[in-house]
Amino acid sequence: MKLTFFGATRNVTGSMFLIEHNELNILVECGLYQGHRQESEELNRKFPFDPSDIDMVFISHAHIDHSGNLPNLVKNGFKGKIYATPATCDLMEIMLKDSGHIHEMDIKYLNKKLVQKGEEPKEPLYTVEDAEKTGNYFASVNYYVPVEVDSEMSVTFIEAGHILGSSQILFEIGDKTMLFTGDLGRQHLPIIRDPDRVDDVDILITETTYGNRLHKKIEDSMGELEKIINTTVERGGKIIIPAFSVGRTQEILYDIFQLENDGKIPDIPIYVDSPLSSRVTKVFRNHPECYDSDTMAIFNENKNVFNFGKLKFITEVEESKALNSVDESHMIISASGMCEAGRILHHLKNNITNPDNTVIITGFMAANTLGRRIMEKHKQVRIFGEEYDLNADVYVMNEYSAHADKLGLLKHLKEADPERIFLLHGEETQQFAFKDTVEKDGYNNVEVPERGDSFVV
Secondary structure, three states: OEEEEEEOOOOOOOOEEEEEEOOEEEEEOOOOOOOOHHHHHHHHHOOOOOHHHOOEEEOOOOOHHHHOOHHHHHHOOOOOEEEEOHHHHHHHHHHHHHHHHHHHHHHHHHHHHHHHOOOOOOOOOOOHHHHHHHHHHEEEOOOOOOEEOOOOEEEEEEEOOOOOOOEEEEEEEOOEEEEEOOOOOOOOOOOEOOOOOOOOOOEEEEEOOOOOOOOOOHHHHHHHHHHHHHHHHHOOOOEEEEOOOOOHHHHHHHHHHHHHHOOOOOOOOEEEEOHHHHHHHHHHHOOHHHEOHHHHHHHHOOOOOOOOOOEEEEOOHHHHHHHHHOOOOOEEEEOOOOOOOOOHHHHHHHHOOOOOOEEEEOOOOOOOOHHHHHHOOOOEEEEOOEEEEOOOEEEEOHHHOOOOOHHHHHHHHHHHOOOEEEEEOOOHHHHHHHHHHHHHOOOOOEEOOOOOOEEEO
8 A cells, every 4th residue: 555645744734645555546635735825826726646536535624724625626527425524524515615715705806916917817726616516525424434445445434532523534454554643632622522542553644733742731721711801801801812613613612601601701792703603603503423421411401502691603794894893892703713814804903902902822823824923922913914013912822722732642642552653734843853752652663754755555
């Protein structure tokens, strides 16, 4: 069997690798590369293989850096099945159409500039219609139900505990096993179940987003959030939270629900200002099979962590703009998570210069993003081409990260006890630090692939 790695190699985006086995071409993940425009354009438009040669695709979860280039794959000739868990299929249906809309809007804006320069206009990477067609190829598979690929190989989705529907992907080939962690979650995350352990695999392909970092305890998140909210409200400020539409937004709502329910924070207006987040939250409501026991207990008491107090979901643009004139203390949770697009940019522009306000960073911020610059507390940040003084308080709450940290990754690796290891989905500093850690623990066959590297296993 041959493995070729095409994405999330020495970086955290564009996850994609190819398995060649018994004349079959099996693609695992088909993520969008997110980075500098020109580089992203080239990597996303041109596949390093003929999409019509791909027989099937397995997707670990719905985040765009893992599934976001599927419509382009279909547009360029793929005709096979796209396997994922039921919740992942439902999320992808929403997220890929949203992504198609963004591509259409971005290219419309870009083409205005190109025409003014006398240059040829470009086509979007894919459209909403392309994304809708992609849904025709989804094949929904429950956790722990093997997909028989051929007489020698079966593939099973195993709980990854990262976001709703996320999975590790276990390949069983004859008497050998290969585990791809996807994005591996943490123990005790709100709402969803914990990641399952997988013992005794021959090959492990693992993410390394936090390969050399340790998170604070998840249990501490509510206490810190309580303190931040109360401090900001006491001085009459507003709280702005950039948050990924899938997972992070719902986890924050869960904690706020608990704090309000216990009377630990005031009942201030909370606005989830993202049409995508609103639609995604509905998917969360529809998949209780993914909930952990604590969340199930809340719903069994006829309470709803997605509908409480002064919580309001904003979908219309005019409603979003009206938030600029709300003077009372309130909270805005808005996408995108890394502050690179969407309505969050307007809320940051309108609020970060005020020292009474607070910005809460709740997860990983890739290099060269606005979110990273805010997290690093630059004195000035550029939004929509203009510089703004960053006077608002900034709190970084990595407790909310949905990725396992160094110890979580190492524990999972030791349980799997593989003979051969491939490290993906991490910045180089994290990957090579984790490689050193793993090798000190006696694992010698550890690879950190570069884009295009192939291995016979």
